[in-house]
Amino acid sequence: MAIIIKNITKSFTKNDNSGQLAILNDISLEISNQEFISFVGPSGCGKSTLLRIIAGLLTPESGSVEVDGVPVKKPESDRMMVFQDYVLFPWQTVEKNIAMGLKMAGKDREYIDRKVKWAIEMIGLQGFEKSYPHQLSGGMKQRVAIARALVMNPKILLMDEPFGALDSYTKMKLQSELVQLCAKKEFTTCLVTHDSEEAVFLSDRIVVFTGSPARIQEIISVDLPRPRDRVSKEFIAVRDHILSLTTSGMTDHI
Amino acid sequence: MKKNVIQFLQGCAGIAGILLLWTIASKTGIFGRIDQKSAQLLLPMPNVVAGELSEMLKSGYLLSNIWVSMQRVLIGFGIAVAVGLPLGILMGMSTTLRNCLYPVIRFFSPIPGVAWVPLAILWFGLGNNAAIFIIVMGSLSPIIVNSLQGVLNVNQQLYDVMHMMEASHWQVIVHCIVPSIIPYIVSGFKLGLGFAWRVVIAAEMVGVPKGLGYVLSVGRSTANTSVTLITIISLGVIMMLMEEVLFRFLEKRTSKWKTWE
Numbered sequence: 001m002a003i004i005i006k007n008i009t010k011s012f013t014k015n016d017n018s019g020q021l022a023i024l025n026d027i028s029l030e031i032s033n034q035e036f037i038s039f040v041g042p043s044g045c046g047k048s049t050l051l052r053i054i055a056g057l058l059t060p061e062s063g064s065v066e067v068d069g070v071p072v073k074k075p076e077s078d079r080m081m082v083f084q085d086y087v088l089f090p091w092q093t094v095e096k097n098i099a100m101g102l103k104m105a106g107k108d109r110e111y112i113d114r115k116v117k118w119a120i121e122m123i124g125l126q127g128f129e130k131s132y133p134h135q136l137s138g139g140m141k142q143r144v145a146i147a148r149a150l151v152m153n154p155k156i157l158l159m160d161e162p163f164g165a166l167d168s169y170t171k172m173k174l175q176s177e178l179v180q181l182c183a184k185k186e187f188t189t190c191l192v193t194h195d196s197e198e199a200v201f202l203s204d205r206i207v208v209f210t211g212s213p214a215r216i217q218e219i220i221s222v223d224l225p226r227p228r229d230r231v232s233k234e235f236i237a238v239r240d241h242i243l244s245l246t247t248s249g250m251t252d253h254i
Numbered sequence: 255m256k257k258n259v260i261q262f263l264q265g266c267a268g269i270a271g272i273l274l275l276w277t278i279a280s281k282t283g284i285f286g287r288i289d290q291k292s293a294q295l296l297l298p299m300p301n302v303v304a305g306e307l308s309e310m311l312k313s314g315y316l317l318s319n320i321w322v323s324m325q326r327v328l329i330g331f332g333i334a335v336a337v338g339l340p341l342g343i344l345m346g347m348s349t350t351l352r353n354c355l356y357p358v359i360r361f362f363s364p365i366p367g368v369a370w371v372p373l374a375i376l377w378f379g380l381g382n383n384a385a386i387f388i389i390v391m392g393s394l395s396p397i398i399v400n401s402l403q404g405v406l407n408v409n410q411q412l413y414d415v416m417h418m419m420e421a422s423h424w425q426v427i428v429h430c431i432v433p434s435i436i437p438y439i440v441s442g443f444k445l446g447l448g449f450a451w452r453v454v455i456a457a458e459m460v461g462v463p464k465g466l467g468y469v470l471s472v473g474r475s476t477a478n479t480s481v482t483l484i485t486i487i488s489l490g491v492i493m494m495l496m497e498e499v500l501f502r503f504l505e506k507r508t509s510k511w512k513t514w515e
């Protein structure tokens with residue numbers, strides 16, 4: 001589905017109640033159907049906030065988000081979000097965690113079982129169906145979180161630094177799996193990341209934000225063929241460009 | 255396995271130590287503070303008390319009174335749970351309700367349950383109802399406060415997940431809030447049940463007839479120290495059994511839930 005973000009403004013009350021802190025300032029962006037778009041920018045600039053607004057978990061002060069022309073008012077199960085810290089239900093097994101959304105939606109048992117089986121195979125966690133989250137590694141938990149989102153057949157997948165806490169080997173493995181999933185062209189993806197290599201590896205376009213309040217600094221299209229070669233000259237050129245944007249100004253303070 | 259055995263033996267050593275101390279105190283007239291004769295009366299030897307205990311068990315006097323207290327505790331505590339748990343959960347979910355009720359609960363919770371005894375006796379007379387009322391008053395607030403605290407500590411992001419799955423209010427309660435707060439409920443129940451026992455003993459001591467506290471006060475007024483000691487021991491045993499059987503089980507099952515954060 002296409003997402004149109006129109007003039008979004010959002011601020012939060014400051015901790016000491018001394019007034020409003022502007023987070024997002026007049027953000028507009030059009031994301032086309034089945035596009036993979038990444039948000040990068042300084043920590044605390046409002047990327048997660050923007051993602052939560054797209055999910056419908058937060059309402060902006062002004063502006064709107066439209067999905068295929070329909071304004072977003074509340075969360076809906078065809079827009080699923082994957083959180084940085086997994087947020088699994090600790091008292092449920094892997095398969096129950098994955099089945100949760102389908103159960104909420106009142107799907108029948110047979111459908112749920114089939115979907116869960118498919119998802120477990122997809123994320124390669126056969127044999128861990130009955131494990132609890134605390135028995136899994138970080139990478140395995142993140143797979144469960146991704147599977148939980150995907151069984152809902154989302155039209156939009158929102159991911160907030162999903163691989164941020166993982167070691168680089170697991171991270172690269174999951175990134176490659178994500179590329180394959182996205183190649184099936186079933187959903188539009190918005191990814192928040194701090195990792196410019198990850199952004200270049202995965203995205204059609206990369207939106208670079210500047211901090212407080214967040215504005216769009218630059219939008220970079222990545223036209224490299226997939227699967228992308230992380231060490232090719234073109235790849236590194238794009239990555240370095242993003243790095244230079246996100247670190248510009250840093251050296252001034254050192 | 256071996257560790258457990260050692261731990262068990264060490265526990266037994268502790269108990270043996272207490273019995274030894276007791277025997278010496280009894281023999282020496284509480285270390286010379288009173289003469290031998292009255293020591294036999296005021297602190298009888300463990301074997302004398304044990305003899306008395308078997309008498310009381312045989313006659314059914316002890317067990318029937320324990321049962322009376324237990325019934326009061328179970329009914330009173332049951333009412334406190336039935337009221338306190340839903341109230342605590344609702345207060346956790348609704349800021350308005352929380353703001354309205356929290357000051358009231360904060361006001362009442364430090365008041366010891368025993369303080370309600372005179373009123374309870376005036377309102378309900380000397381009987382079960384008075385005891386039950388006092389137990390409810392004594393155990394309600396830890397149950398409310400703990401379940402409220404549990405709801406306030408539910409991982410906010412779990413709500414986001416639930417909302418994204420378009421869960422109904424009811425589904426959020428059943429699948430998210432209740433399982434999240436079980437560890438808190440367990441500690442609330444533990445506190446509440448402890449208060450309930452304390453309060454029922456006190457109420458029975460000052461006038462509510464029958465029950466363990468009543469036995470205790472009869473023991474005192476007839477200067478039968480063995481009976482008093484037996485009551486104290488019974489109370490200890492009851493509390494320990496409750497801990498071991500009920501709460502150890504629940505805590506074991508839910509302890510890992512807290513470690514996920």
Ligand SMILES: Nc1ncnc2c1ncn2[C@@H]1O[C@H](COP(=O)(O)OP(=O)(O)OP(=O)(O)O)[C@@H](O)[C@H]1O
Binds near residue numbers: 043044047
């Ligand atoms: N519920 C809230 N109440 C008040 N302030 C908030 C709230 N949520 C976020 N903020 C503030 O909004 C700003 C942006 O937060 P956000 O989480 O969107 O940043 P981010 O770009 O995702 O940062 P990071 O890359 O570190 O995750 C921060 O300054 C944060 O303190």
Ligand SMILES: [Mg+2]
Binds near residue numbers: 047048049160192
């Ligand atoms: Mg963030």
